[in-house]
Amino acid sequence: MHPQRRDPEGTISTHTTGVAVIGAGILGTRHARVYDEFDESRLVAVVDHDPARAASVAAPRKARAFGSVAEMLDAVGPAGSGEVRAVSIATPDHLHHEPVVACLEAGVDVLVEKPLATSLGEAHAMTALARAKSRVLMVNYSQRWLPEHRRIEELLADGSLGAPALIESHRWDAAWVPERMIGAWSDKTTPIHFMSSHDIDLILHWLRDHVVSVTAVAHHGALGAARALPGRVDGYLATLRFSRGTVASLHSSWILPDTFPLAADSRLELLGASGAVFLGGSTRELELYTAGHSARTTFAGPSTATEVNGRIEGAFTASLRDFLAAVRNRELDNPASAERTLHVVEVQDAIMRAAATGEVVRLAAPARP
Known part of the structure; x- marks a missing residue:
């Protein structure tokens, strides 16, 4: 685990992105683990409608657990401590719209699991909002x-x-x-x-x-x-x-x-x-x-997503790395946007x-x- 990333001089790196994961199921747990293993990110929070499940994913990685997106954004989002700059959303397929909109409105960049939505109207609405807010909205098409x-x-x-x-x-x-x-x-x-x-x-x-x-x-x-x-x-x-x-x-x-x-x-x-x-x-x-x-x-x-020397490696981790790069470099029009x-x-x-x-x-x- 890497609760803080430090440069060779010992100060916390300005290139470390604070991330929250929304949804603590199978994929959400994988997102949380990968962000915790990366040097370029710090897992700040895990959100799930079941607070105990959120805590089970967050606690081993020294992250905070929340029972709602609103609670997380108020505490560690831009309006709170400002620690969370980006989120991964790994809720069920049909439940992407609400957390995506909440995070974009709060000024947070978003990686959402595929599919973007099961509703075409919701997909158009999320895409338009990301454009209006000048935020990264990327879909995890890891394949x-x-x-x-x-x-x-x-x-x-x-x-x-x-x-x-x-x-x-x-x-x-x-x-x-x-x-x-x-x-x-x-x-x-x-x-x-x-x-x-x-x-x-x-x-x-x-x-x-x-x-x-x-x-x-x-x-x-x-x-x-x-x-x-x-x-x-x-x-x-x-x-x-x-x-x-x-x-x-x-x-x-x-x-x-x-x-x-x-x-x-x-x-x-x-x-x-x-x-x-x-x-x-x-x-x-x-x-x-x-x-x-x-x-x-x-x-x-x-x-x-293959276990290699105690870490997850593969296409999934490459996709998350590209998301973090898009956040750092403000690549709103990235290939998987x-x-x-x-x-x-x-x-x-x-x-x-x-x-x-x-x-x-x-x-x-x-x-x-």
Whole structure:
């Protein structure tokens, strides 16, 4: 733990950012631990509607625990001691809006867990408020920082694959995830929001293009029959058409049986005019095929959040580091800002509408793709 960061002369570093974490569940606990392990941040506070849970995360890291966002902001936010300059928000998917707005209004920079929102209206409102208040509002799309995903980004950028033609993305979770891991609010989110927000973000980020139309179907019944979770959606199949002609297909479901050895797995297939890549999520094996060349690479090292010598390393920590850099350098328009990733929520909303109506949903070009 690092309750205070000192420079070589022994004084507290002016580059240390005081951070609060809102939400003390699985991801919130990870946020708190990473900030506590960083040299460039100091964990000041943990907030949860269950004060005992907040204390269980805060106390081992010598941080303060609070039962509400308002209480935390009054005590250690800009209007209080001023110790908290930035927050991570790791509340359930559908409960991001209220804490984001409260923190932005208080003059605090925000990193919010994906998805930005399950409501398009709330996403637009939060984005507009961050712009009006000149605050950082960044979404934790940590999968961008995985080296295998960065390799695909490079292959597209340097033209190795030619113009991207067809993309197929599969993301599966075990059924115990909606049943037990997020059971209390699994009816307030969907696999498209909870899981495949990563895939939509990656594809938009790689292509630098926008979706013009969406078709989708949903499946119900498996969770209700096998898991006594009536009303929950089992999964979606969606097709996204992009303005420059690329077609992407998404499979997103959370009904794998308990015998499946992982909580989650994924597979990505991308075919371009002159090459193709195939990536296994759990194997981290990337197959590359271009004219006259083929290669198979297995990525080692930290993945999303890997324990290395008693510290968490990987894409998750890289994302949080970039957030702290954006706060220090006032990079409001950073690549994972809410402004730049708003189209993810627009696409998610279109998938919901297409699945509900059975109709093609058409999207206008966003202000920025």
